[in-house]
Amino acid sequence: MDQHDLDSIREGIARRDAGAEDETERPRRRGLRRALxxxxxxxxxxxxxxxxxxxxxxxTVNDNVTQENLLPEKRTPIEAPDGTPVKETGTGTNYxxxxxxxxxxxxxxxxxxxxxxxxxxxxxxxxxxxxxDLYVSxxxxxxxxxxxxxxxxxxxxxxxxxxxxLKVRIHHVAKTNFDGxxxxxxxxxxxRVYAEEASNGSGNGGPIVIxxxxxxxxxxxxxxxxxxxxxxxEGDISRGRRQLAFIKALFLKATAPETITNPLxxxxxxxxxxxxxxxxxxxxxGMMRDQALALRNIRSGDIVFATAPFTGYGTSxxxxxxxxxxxxxxxxxxxxxxxxxxxxxxDVFVTP
Numbered sequence: 001m002d003q004h005d006l007d008s009i010r011e012g013i014a015r016r017d018a019g020a021e022d023e024t025e026r027p028r029r030r031g032l033r034r035a036l037x038x039x040x041x042x043x044x045x046x047x048x049x050x051x052x053x054x055x056x057x058x059x060t061v062n063d064n065v066t067q068e069n070l071l072p073e074k075r076t077p078i079e080a081p082d083g084t085p086v087k088e089t090g091t092g093t094n095y096x097x098x099x100x101x102x103x104x105x106x107x108x109x110x111x112x113x114x115x116x117x118x119x120x121x122x123x124x125x126x127x128x129x130x131x132x133d134l135y136v137s138x139x140x141x142x143x144x145x146x147x148x149x150x151x152x153x154x155x156x157x158x159x160x161x162x163x164x165x166l167k168v169r170i171h172h173v174a175k176t177n178f179d180g181x182x183x184x185x186x187x188x189x190x191x192r193v194y195a196e197e198a199s200n201g202s203g204n205g206g207p208i209v210i211x212x213x214x215x216x217x218x219x220x221x222x223x224x225x226x227x228x229x230x231x232x233x234e235g236d237i238s239r240g241r242r243q244l245a246f247i248k249a250l251f252l253k254a255t256a257p258e259t260i261t262n263p264l265x266x267x268x269x270x271x272x273x274x275x276x277x278x279x280x281x282x283x284x285x286g287m288m289r290d291q292a293l294a295l296r297n298i299r300s301g302d303i304v305f306a307t308a309p310f311t312g313y314g315t316s317x318x319x320x321x322x323x324x325x326x327x328x329x330x331x332x333x334x335x336x337x338x339x340x341x342x343x344x345x346x347d348v349f350v351t352p
Contacts (some may be wrong), residue, residue: 210224
């Protein structure tokens, strides 16, 4: 990245903050926006890599990102509760983000299951965490924990399970692993994230102590922050909220002026964000660019998240601990997604 590129980025930031609309600057601004290809819609990884595209769109991202058949080959018809077919495209766009903990013994299970809904107006990003112990019907496998769908049939079966649970269409899928959290955090020089409760854990570098309130974390600490669940009051539910809080914190740091105007940070973050990123077979760079442009005015308060509705904890017939689905709440959530009325979906979203 040469000085001219840096000057262009700084000018773009200044114009955004000041709200300038000078006609003579529009060609340059459009050029910069084409470079800022954000996938903020599908989680920290994709949103973060978007900022990094400023310098590396030409080769790093295309070389790193892998595309696989993450969507079902044959889409099962979906009917709304009233019996009417659900359109393939629906209203707004739904992205399923899957994350796996790569520690020994955890292979084959999805530890992060987040549905990201981007409304048609592009004014918000709504993230919904689905606890991995949520007890649901898995097509062809009876009832089990939702992350068992991933173990039985990988991403396509998890997509189908989610679609039948919510009665909505999942349009795109992205997956990564926890190691990316650590690398991206270090690439931007650490993140500041809010913890709802304190915890004590451990990492490769020793004890990881998280205090209640704001914490500034390096990569190893961030990894401990998003992994911890045993010492938290609601186990995986609390961990899910932590993961979403971290996603937001990383997004804000990755898109901050001190990051996007620093060539070294951009280079490191691009590689970290895309090195383990896999996208579905239909999600193209052009589509990512179009979504990024639609979300260019997103700010901190526009990114909200919630936990999928459940009524409490129980035990499966096999004796496993489970989270019991709130049937009515899930139906209401599906209706809000289908009709693009998530802003009216109760007071469940928070903006940490």
